[in-house]
Amino acid sequence: MWAGKVLGALMVFVSCLAIGWYTAERIRMRTQELRELERALLLLKGDIRYAKTALPEAIGKLARYHEGSFTEFFRSVSEAMLEYSGISLTEIWRGQARELLKKTSLNAGDRELVAGLGDVLGVTDAMLQQNTLDLAIVRIREEIEAASEKEKEKVYLCRALGVLGGLFLTILLL
Amino acid sequence: MGRREDLLKIFPLRLRGILQAAVRDYEKLQEIRMRVQAPVLLIYDNREYFLGKSGRMERNQNDSYLVSREEMCETLEYVGGYSLYAFEEEMKQGFITIAGGHRVGIAGKVILDGGTVKSMKNISCINIRLSHQKKGCADGVLGYLLAGRTIYHTLIISPPGCGKTTLLRDIIRQLSDGNEGRAGLQVGVVDERSEIGACYLGIPQNDLGIRTDILDCCPKAEGIMMLIRSMAPDVIAVDEIGLSEDIAAIRYCIGCGCKLIATVHGGSMEEVRSKPFLGELVRQKIFERYIVLGDRHGRGTVEQICDERGSSLYVGR
Numbered sequence: 379m380w381a382g383k384v385l386g387a388l389m390v391f392v393s394c395l396a397i398g399w400y401t402a403e404r405i406r407m408r409t410q411e412l413r414e415l416e417r418a419l420l421l422l423k424g425d426i427r428y429a430k431t432a433l434p435e436a437i438g439k440l441a442r443y444h445e446g447s448f449t450e451f452f453r454s455v456s457e458a459m460l461e462y463s464g465i466s467l468t469e470i471w472r473g474q475a476r477e478l479l480k481k482t483s484l485n486a487g488d489r490e491l492v493a494g495l496g497d498v499l500g501v502t503d504a505m506l507q508q509n510t511l512d513l514a515i516v517r518i519r520e521e522i523e524a525a526s527e528k529e530k531e532k533v534y535l536c537r538a539l540g541v542l543g544g545l546f547l548t549i550l551l552l
Numbered sequence: 553m554g555r556r557e558d559l560l561k562i563f564p565l566r567l568r569g570i571l572q573a574a575v576r577d578y579e580k581l582q583e584i585r586m587r588v589q590a591p592v593l594l595i596y597d598n599r600e601y602f603l604g605k606s607g608r609m610e611r612n613q614n615d616s617y618l619v620s621r622e623e624m625c626e627t628l629e630y631v632g633g634y635s636l637y638a639f640e641e642e643m644k645q646g647f648i649t650i651a652g653g654h655r656v657g658i659a660g661k662v663i664l665d666g667g668t669v670k671s672m673k674n675i676s677c678i679n680i681r682l683s684h685q686k687k688g689c690a691d692g693v694l695g696y697l698l699a700g701r702t703i704y705h706t707l708i709i710s711p712p713g714c715g716k717t718t719l720l721r722d723i724i725r726q727l728s729d730g731n732e733g734r735a736g737l738q739v740g741v742v743d744e745r746s747e748i749g750a751c752y753l754g755i756p757q758n759d760l761g762i763r764t765d766i767l768d769c770c771p772k773a774e775g776i777m778m779l780i781r782s783m784a785p786d787v788i789a790v791d792e793i794g795l796s797e798d799i800a801a802i803r804y805c806i807g808c809g810c811k812l813i814a815t816v817h818g819g820s821m822e823e824v825r826s827k828p829f830l831g832e833l834v835r836q837k838i839f840e841r842y843i844v845l846g847d848r849h850g851r852g853t854v855e856q857i858c859d860e861r862g863s864s865l866y867v868g869r
Contacts, residue, residue, distance in 0.1 A: 432635035432753070459634050464565035466626060467634045500629065503671060504637035 387552055391544035398540015402533040407447075407483035409525045414446045415484075415492065416518045423511040426504060433467070433500055434459040451478040471496025491517060558652030559682065564626040567592070570617055573607030584680040588624050591616035621676075628675055631656050641769060644669045645745065653683035653750030653757030683750055685758045689715070689852055690722035696857045696865055697813075697841055701735065703727065703787060705806065705838060708815040709824050710845035715852030716815040717747050717791055719845065721758055723813060724748070724789050728761020740785030740810075741766045742775030748791055773797035776805050787811045799829040806838060820844060821862055837861065 418440050425436040438456035441449050451474055458470045465473075475493035484492070491514060498510045556578050560568050575581050575594070583595035591613050592603035601609035602616035610616060631648055632639050642648045647657045660675035697703045706723075710716035730736030743749050743766055749756030751768040760766065765783045767775045772790050779785055788805050790798070793814045805812055818824045821842055825834045833839065837860040844856040848868070857866035 426637060430638045430640070432633045432638045434633060434635070435753075436635075462561035462630060464563075464568060464630075466629060500632070500634040501636060504640055507637050 383552060387548040390551060391548045394544030394547060395540045398536050398538070398543070401540075402536035404483045405525075405529060405532045405536065408485065408488070409522060409529055411447045411482050411484060412488065412518055412522045412525065414444075414448060415488075416515055416522065418444060418448060418452070419511050419515050419518070423508055423515070426507055426511070430504065447482045450481075451475065454478060467500045468496045471499065488518075488521065558650065559654060559680070562627060562630040562650060562656070562680075564623045564630075567617070567619075567623060567627075570603060570605065570607045574603055574609050578682070579684070581682055582684075583682065586619045586624065586627065586678045586680075588619055588621050588676040590618065592619060624676065624678065627678060628658070631678075640671060642746070643672050646672075649746045649750050649752055649757070651752045651757065653685070653752070655681045655683065655747075655750070657681065683758065685721065686715075686718050686852070687722060687725070687759070690719055690726055693719070693843055693854060693857060694723065694726055696843075697723070698734070699840075702737070703811050703813070704840035705811055706813045706841040706843065707824070707834075707839040708813070708843045708845065709818040709821065710815065711819050711847070712817060713851065714845045714847050716845055718852060719843070720789060720791060720813060720815050721748055721760065724764060725759055725761040727787055728763040730763075736761065736763045737786040738784065739764045739787045739789060740779035740783050742770055742772050742779065742788065742790045743768050744770060744772050744775070744791070748789070771797075773801040776801040780805060780808050780810060785810055787813060789813045791815050792817065794827065794830055796829045799833060802833065802838070812839075819846075821856075821858060841865075 421440060422436055425431040434456050437452050441453035441456055454474045455471055472493050479489045479492060495514055501507060560572060563571060580597040585593040594601045594603055594609055596609060602613045604610040604615045605617045631650060639648045647655050649655055657679040658675050659677040660672050662669055663671045663673060697706050708716045708720055724739050724741060727737045728739045741748055741764055746768055749760050749766045750758050756766055767779060776788055779788055788810050793816055802812060816824055816830060825831050840860045842858040846853050846855040853868060855868045856864055858864055
């Protein structure tokens with residue numbers, strides 16, 4: 379009887395601990411992924427500005443040379459564009475963003491920022507293209523700054539909440 | 553990807569299906585003209601047809617397919633490979649070359665910057681001219697251009713639309729490839745308007761031979777100098793010469809021992825002789841062969857071939 383209770387309490391404690399650690403990890407990963415996204419957009423901007431590389435090729439290059447959380451997204455967008463299946467870039471970009479960015483640690487606001495790029499990429503004016511990417515990069519930097527400032531606190535808080543919540547529930551159930 | 557697929561992929565899905573059903577032989581299809589809220593026109597086997605909603609080519613416009621503004625925007629998106637900014641320079645000239653070498657002419661509201669064309673917006677007309685390379689069309693003239701192991705400096709004179717670029721393209725291909733009795737030559741092509749090679753992403757869509765180097769979208773004068781310095785060509789080919797800087801580059805090219813093949817708009821040797829800058833080269837007997845084209849027996853009819861003094865070596869009947 380007691381052995382069962384102890385085992386159950388242990389499981390509750392470990393689960394709470396895992397939830398705390400997982401949430402903390404997602405917070406840490408979000409900052410990392412935002413930095414990754416910033417780097418990718420800077421490379422895309424450079425390709426558009428200096429080489430006037432077409433989007434399917436430029437995005438395909440991002441997928442090929444930069445392993446990370448967005449590799450699958452960039453690859454899928456590039457492949458869908460090269461298929462010329464009669465779907466507009468906005469639809470391709472938004473569709474892939476909706477499907478694949480869920481797997482990352484980005485929050486809903488970040489995901490919408492990336493998805494919104496699909497509405498303005500590919501237009502006639504290279505300058506407008508660069509300005510749009512610049513704006514997105516500035517917003518990502520602001521997010522990185524805000525996230526980094528509180529990252530340590532939040533990670534600590536999540537882990538502590540995991541431990542304390544686990545302890546509280548265990549005591550309560552015992 | 554085949555010729556048909558290269559062409560069809562630039563259209564929105566619905567129009568793609570209708571065109572697929574309507575056009576049987578793509579070799580006979582010459583032009584597709586689209587205008588917003590107007591019927592799609594097809595030039596097929598030298599005749600004009602309306603594209604019917606039911607997927608047929610019609611002679612009257614009762615059942616013709618009207619292009620919407622959205623379809624025009626979508627077509628443009630696919631023409632530019634989702635990257636119209638990459639074709640900014642081409643759009644200034646009014647056309648984009650797509651895979652397969654087809655040329656998409658565009659017209660809309662022109663945006664000016666300091667009096668020069670910066671870009672174009674609200675595009676409402678698209679004209680797709682299909683590329684038709686005519687291999688072998690230079691067979692009859694090539695013999696007049698060969699001088700031992702090399703060739704004579706040659707000028708092709710032709711009114712617009714009489715096939716001078718088509719002839720130049722085939723001369724380039726044949727000189728570059730060579731044959732059993734004649735070694736191939738290193739040919740450099742300066743293709744200022746992407747008409748000779750019809751490059752798409754830097755790759756010529758027309759066959760210009762195995763020993764041909766091409767500078768795409770490059771001004772002729774700079775291009776000639778660049779090719780001589782970088783690629784050591786035996787022959788340099790350029791289309792539509794005439795500006796003073798072109799003439800200076802031609803003199804430099806000839807001074808370097810390179811042979812030159814060029815084309816110019818004109819109806820006869822006399823007309824070219826009276827041109828401001830080019831006329832001087834003709835009077836100085838720089839060109840050793842002149843090929844005059846016309847359209848008496850269809851596009852690309854060779855009317856006359858002359859030597860440097862203007863004496864006829866061949867006269868068309």
